[in-house]
Amino acid sequence: MKRIILIILGVLIISCGDDFLDVSPSQSLPPSEAFKDITAVGQTVLGMYSGIQGDEYYSYFMIAMPAVKGDDFQTRQTGKRSQNLYRFNETAESDNGGAGFWDQAYYVLNIANSIIENIDAVQTNSAEEEVLKQQYKGEALAMRALINFDLVRIYGKPYSVDNSVLAAPLITRTQTPEDDPERATVSQMYTQIVQDYEAAVNLLTDEINNGQFNSWTVKALLSRVYLYMENNSDALALAKDVIDNSPYSLVSYENYASSFSQDFNSERIFEIVNTNADNPGSRETIGYVAGPQFSTSGYGAIITTEVFENLISSEPNDVRNTMFAEDDSGNSKGYYKKWPGKPGSSVILNNIPVVRLSEVYLIAAEAAVKSNNSFDANYYLGEVMKRANPTVSVPSSPTLNDVLTERRKELALEGHRFFDLMRNNLTIIREGGRHLVGTPTNITNSDTRTIFPIPQKEIRKSDALVQNPGY
Template sequence: MKKIKFIISLFIIALLFVVQSCSEDFLVEYPTDKQAPEDIQKMADVEVVINGTYNLMQSVGFLNSNIITRNDMRSDDMQVPDFGRLEDEYRYDFDEQNSVLSIWSTPYTIIRQANNVIAMLEGINVESPTDKAKKDDMTGQSLTIRALAHFSLCNSYGLPYAHNDGQSLGIPIVTEVLPKDAQVKRSTVAQVYDQIIKDLTTAIPLLSEAPKGGKINSWAAKTLLARVYLYKEDNTKAYETAVDVIKKSPYVLLKRSEYVDAWSKEFNSESIFSCVNNAADNGGGNSIAYLSDPEGYGQFIASQDLIDLVNSDPDDIRNEILYIDQLSVIGDPTTYGRILKYPGIGNTKAIIVDHFEGDGEPKPELASSATTSNVPIFRLSELYLIAAEAAVKGGGSDAATYLNAIVERANPAAKVAEADVTLDRVLTERRKELMAEGHRFFDLIRNKRDIVRTECARTAHMTARMHIPYDDYQVVFAIPLEELKINPLTQNPGY
């Protein structure tokens, strides 16, 4: 009974971490009232804790919003209307006083949980091959989760690796269960990348190759590794890792005819790893889905510049997921550039259009709330574009082949000639294919491209910055003041 109570407590603690007081140090030792993690003896006990880790990842502080919305909003892809959420990121109105704490604290809470799972597993002896494979797989999942959280943190608070070969300050690296009073200083970006790559290369042979959808397998870890290598400008390894997944994994690109409605399904043929949501368990009102929905907050909307880019090819299938709907707000019609990647499970494009434009009142009900949408974290399309970009930069061959797999899926008549496959052309395709998935901001600054926004009448820009140099001090967030009070870290320059 004592152990059962402890396991239940662990799970409850995992859920409560999401909303715990911002005054608590992210390095605080995992709270255990009765037993240490090494006292857990059964694999089933650890499964409860790792499921709690995925629940933490599902929070809006990580996969269900922050990792996407607060980055895309700083790019040229997304805008806010004249009210509401995400304004600070869009306007670049943030400093150490008002930086969003969860961008910092939630990934570190996840890291702490992953470290505890690893420690628990180290204390369990297994005999059967089945149990050993299960233990290895959970270890590999935890290492990959830890790597993803460190990567997100380093992208948020450290300059891109290419800016100065990784020598700028990154973030504290945490790879073990720490004592309550521990204060870990910032490592360089290069050191953080080394740790991330070490975790992933250790995890991959431990992980199952079987598709899991909502949990990490070896292909998900390899996708993250390919992305890390690309951001590091290790183009040969980025290319090789991406091509390995493309050629050997069980995933296949969506067909053109499947593309639009695939986003209304739980998983599809190219879903490698997604943040799972459903009617009973989702990110709620601050999730990316609710922020995209005009009947929710309607704050995460496509910029006119992005809309014009996709519309420049009328036969591009991705026009069909740009839905320019109308919603009356306090008597005034407001236009929303909704990207239908988060429509809610079962809400096909036809259902969405009928709901907003169908005749008669009341309008037909949607199949489900937008908040039930799964959030794609790793999908096969990205790997084709990683291979293309890495090849253009000299890391491999057949850049045109990998680029055209995405281009021709969107429009079979739009094949790019080999001579026209440039870095800018690849970045343009990444912009169109990966829109609203959290990539555009990093694609620009890591390739030393300024963020240039276009004025339009669709939103009130207020004090939004329209031109942000790639080396501007605000391309990294300020470490929140709440954290500096606990752990006196060196603040990012300019704040």
């Protein structure tokens, strides 16, 4: 049977309760029930968000993979959970890693497409319900854009490098067992991503919408997309809009370290909600995989590289020095506490910030540098640098390296470094004494291993899918 996704036709995830935090992917209703009224649609929308919680998506894969494939984090020892990602050892036959992400991404994409297809026919009984209906449609469009952006980054080359190559199937309607879609090009996928975000922004509320998309979320994420496309003027304009007009603000120097255990703080524009009642992946979440066994009872698999430790430590007044702790090998700064767990909970449990305001400042700074706009580059880069270290000297005419260095400091272990290097045609250089013997070094975006294989199980079920080179 030809199927690109592991999903029962016509079944949608819904919530098992009234609370967003109680969403459970184990319960479902057919579309006739899922779209019978605006309340049912709301539950389906919450189920859509639940689908990106798991360790095969944002609670581990999309955070750990770009970290350990870069130069700032690594696997601590042979046999640890992140080893294959770190060593670029993915295979087409693997049923985890990229294959798990593929399954989950297309699973949630089918839910988003079902909402988009069915919601216009849902009857509303008040002006308030009509506004809510448009909000839900906007959230589904934004989710489709987010998932396609993740898919194109995993299975295709960076847009700025070669947008004509194949990436992933571009799915814009619910799939049936008879469907057998081909892979779209990187350019085709980005066109759809921009179109969906642009459609979503006019449907969404401007108000803070904890755990769900609002218009500022979309503008922030679209500015990220434009940056990847080297559309620097639009990236800068949207980033400025979010910085100047949104209800979000940078957390203070004093509250920086503690902010990573605080849900819905002022800097988080969009985060994925995880609670004890709605556990996203038990011991396979990023907090547990990175947390040392001796101090947090975690796996202690992901540690800093010596290069990253030295980069942060070179400025003693940088607040990010307070994020270091000892790892299981006795490295005093090997554990980086980006995922410390919520107060009163273990390191398993963290909300996952997908986009923070500090990233938007750095998007503005990078876009300004690439537009030869030194004034804006100095200002937006300086706001992040001075928040981290009030005594720092900000370059008057920042370079791309200045911005990317600040990105690796500020956005460490949040899912960016590998992509930053690849899209800017930079080499992954792994140095220092902690790297495991036999680990690849000096990796460029021409290396076929920097793009994931299409899962072979999908190719066997399809007449249309072709494999990426090198697998």
